[in-house]
Amino acid sequence: xxxxxxxxxxxxxxxxxxxxxxxxxxxxxxxxxxxxxxxxxxxxxxxxxxxxxxxxxxxxxxxxxxxxxxxxxxxxxxxxxxxxxxxxxxxxxxxxxxxxxxxxxxxxxxxxxxxxxxxxxxxxxxxxxxxxxxxxxxxxxxxxxxxxxxxxxxxxxxxxxxxxxxxxxxxxxxxxxxxxxxxxxxxxxxxxxxxxxxxxxxxxxxxxxxxxxxxxxxxxxxxxxxxxxxxxxxxxxxxxxxxxxxxxxxxxxxxxxxxxxxxxxxxxxxxxxxxxxxxxxxxxxxxxxxxxxxxxxxxxxxxxxxxxxxxxxxxxxxxxxxxxxxxxxxxxxxxxxxxxxxxxxxxxxxxxxxxxxxxxxxxxxxxxxxxxxxxxxxxxxxxxxxxxxxxxxxxxxxxxxxxxxxxxxxxxxxxxxxxxxxxxxxxxxxxxxxxxxxxxxxxxxxxxxxxxxxxxxxxxxxxxxxxxxxxxxxxxxxxxxxxxxxxxxxxxxx
Amino acid sequence: xxxxxxxxxxxxxxxxxxxxxxxxxxxxxxxxxxxxxxxxxxxxxxxxxxxxxxxxxxxxxxxxxxxxxxxxxxxxxxxxxxxxxxxxxxxxxxxxxxxxxxxxxxxxxxxxxxxxxxxxxxxxxxxxxxxxxxxxxxxxxxxxxxxxxxxxxxxxxxxxxxxxxxxxxxxxxxxxxxxxxxxxxxxxxxxxxxxxxxxxxxxxxxxx
Numbered sequence: 001x002x003x004x005x006x007x008x009x010x011x012x013x014x015x016x017x018x019x020x021x022x023x024x025x026x027x028x029x030x031x032x033x034x035x036x037x038x039x040x041x042x043x044x045x046x047x048x049x050x051x052x053x054x055x056x057x058x059x060x061x062x063x064x065x066x067x068x069x070x071x072x073x074x075x076x077x078x079x080x081x082x083x084x085x086x087x088x089x090x091x092x093x094x095x096x097x098x099x100x101x102x103x104x105x106x107x108x109x110x111x112x113x114x115x116x117x118x119x120x121x122x123x124x125x126x127x128x129x130x131x132x133x134x135x136x137x138x139x140x141x142x143x144x145x146x147x148x149x150x151x152x153x154x155x156x157x158x159x160x161x162x163x164x165x166x167x168x169x170x171x172x173x174x175x176x177x178x179x180x181x182x183x184x185x186x187x188x189x190x191x192x193x194x195x196x197x198x199x200x201x202x203x204x205x206x207x208x209x210x211x212x213x214x215x216x217x218x219x220x221x222x223x224x225x226x227x228x229x230x231x232x233x234x235x236x237x238x239x240x241x242x243x244x245x246x247x248x249x250x251x252x253x254x255x256x257x258x259x260x261x262x263x264x265x266x267x268x269x270x271x272x273x274x275x276x277x278x279x280x281x282x283x284x285x286x287x288x289x290x291x292x293x294x295x296x297x298x299x300x301x302x303x304x305x306x307x308x309x310x311x312x313x314x315x316x317x318x319x320x321x322x323x324x325x326x327x328x329x330x331x332x333x334x335x336x337x338x339x340x341x342x343x344x345x346x347x348x349x350x351x352x353x354x355x356x357x358x359x360x361x362x363x364x365x366x367x368x369x370x371x372x373x374x375x376x377x378x379x380x381x382x383x384x385x386x387x388x389x390x391x392x393x394x395x396x397x398x399x400x401x402x403x404x405x406x407x408x409x410x411x412x413x414x415x416x417x418x419x420x421x422x423x424x425x426x427x428x429x430x431x432x433x434x435x436x437x438x439x440x441x442x443x444x445x446x447x448x449x450x451x452x453x454x455x456x457x458x459x460x461x462x463x464x465x466x467x468x469x470x471x472x473x474x475x476x477x478x479x480x481x482x483x484x485x486x487x488x489x490x491x492x493x494x
Numbered sequence: 495x496x497x498x499x500x501x502x503x504x505x506x507x508x509x510x511x512x513x514x515x516x517x518x519x520x521x522x523x524x525x526x527x528x529x530x531x532x533x534x535x536x537x538x539x540x541x542x543x544x545x546x547x548x549x550x551x552x553x554x555x556x557x558x559x560x561x562x563x564x565x566x567x568x569x570x571x572x573x574x575x576x577x578x579x580x581x582x583x584x585x586x587x588x589x590x591x592x593x594x595x596x597x598x599x600x601x602x603x604x605x606x607x608x609x610x611x612x613x614x615x616x617x618x619x620x621x622x623x624x625x626x627x628x629x630x631x632x633x634x635x636x637x638x639x640x641x642x643x644x645x646x647x648x649x650x651x652x653x654x655x656x657x658x659x660x661x662x663x664x665x666x667x668x669x670x671x672x673x674x675x676x677x678x679x680x681x682x683x684x685x686x687x688x689x690x691x692x693x694x695x696x697x698x699x700x701x702x
Contacts, residue, residue: 258507259528261525262507262525262526262527262528263527263528264527265523265525265526265527297528297530297554298528298530300528393531394531394532394534397530397531397532398530398531401530401531402530406527406530452549453534453536453547453549456534457534457536460533460534
């Protein structure tokens, strides 16, 4: 078994690097670094682009009958075809910037910890040992049973306001977003760059909708487009939702109907019937319009960040979302939130559809690739896991199926999605590097566990419940380093 | 697997995760988020003065599970708990297909215990105890009704399964030196007085 998997992984990895999605010279956003220009790699790059397009065309031809064409979000934003002039970034420059960002965040993190103690803000303490962790039960770490105080789902980082130097950085960022959004035609490239390191709460919903390709970049087209898309969603509901009891769809609906009340069991907002019905409609409509995969457990989680972010547009900053009484919201607002969540979830799922088709090939491929990555970047950890007979599928299946949402508090998932939205192929490809950086982050803790049981309990309950958005910023910078390293020199470590 | 997919039996909240939580943590959580893939639990128990470490896999609906994942945990399992909900007839109706899958992919000596869970909800009972007993007798399984909520029979279900596995080791049916059987003898020096310390890995599946 072990031998077979190892062989498959090696095979998969060589294919991965050949048909690499993160092409050399692709503009890379973030790390507060503008892409540098270089023409040297142009012919290689053109060839890769051609191959990629060819592969995509083949894929599209094979699957065109499986996906509803009119579900595609209209590419009304010309800027979605970003950067026809794909500039090349020097690896060294990128590495330096990434290191600087990691260092900067780590330093900030340290200073926050000091401030936290001084201001005695209550936060749950991270458990360094897995022995007290609950044994592999699927409770989200944001709701760790041993933490008496539940981590609130807050999207503003209150802690930051206690540090005098940080608000300056934040207000700079806010000004930048203001500038971007003031334009009558939003510069999506600029928005991606600015969003990569996290989006301030007040701009997040609009930024996500733009980056999903849902909201037109041109301001004067927005009202019409939004109205049309929202009406379209509600026409699907009136057209299809009543079919949930018909024999062809009843299994799908029954599963959704069983799963939704079990979501986020410790957050009161998700126990409200109105919210559960909203999720059921979104998932049912999506499932019957995407018969190639239908509804698969885990997809339900992916609606949550959109719902929470779009809901927060209508809620005062000081109200905690997880305790919000949805009944106090006008129905019209709720209908907007539901339609917008549907279209943005749909856009996300379009990019990762092979995660959820039969036998979940996308997930199996990504788990094998993750294994290969770890072998290259952290061989002692890889060997330790193998010696103890840990299979990556045993823990990383969930990482891929639920995009790490079960491993992180919701507020961190939302911050992570800022980067995923800003990054090209963020949810499908960059996520892999995030998973690698995430596993390596716990390398020391894992190496301390000396047997299979200890390792697996830790791997299924990694202590992230006290993580903040700064932890995610470090993670994204580390993942970015990995991406650049492998995109430019796939055999670098072999 | 492809054929099975057409006969989809869905995750039905029969209480697999709740049974495990009750056994390992001695607590009940009424609403439990979906299990994705497999989750893992462990507990030490003592049988005939021997310390035994039970390692338990909590699974999603097996028929929905991707093939590789399915194989990776079936192998090396010495026992399985097959769970249905006494208040939902359809969960009982799917037992046969689950059993076929389990027997096809696992060691033929794997100990299988049939569990009728939620026996505290007797007012909503749809499957009679006698039906569970008859199914178990017919297919050579051990049978118990449990309640993850009240903890009734939860200890017994896991411990009896382990006891059965332990019996098979002593009879020589399982070769404890071959890890494919899901049994691993602990290091001798760990507990020299009790001698061997088998650590048996029991798998817990569900009918849906």
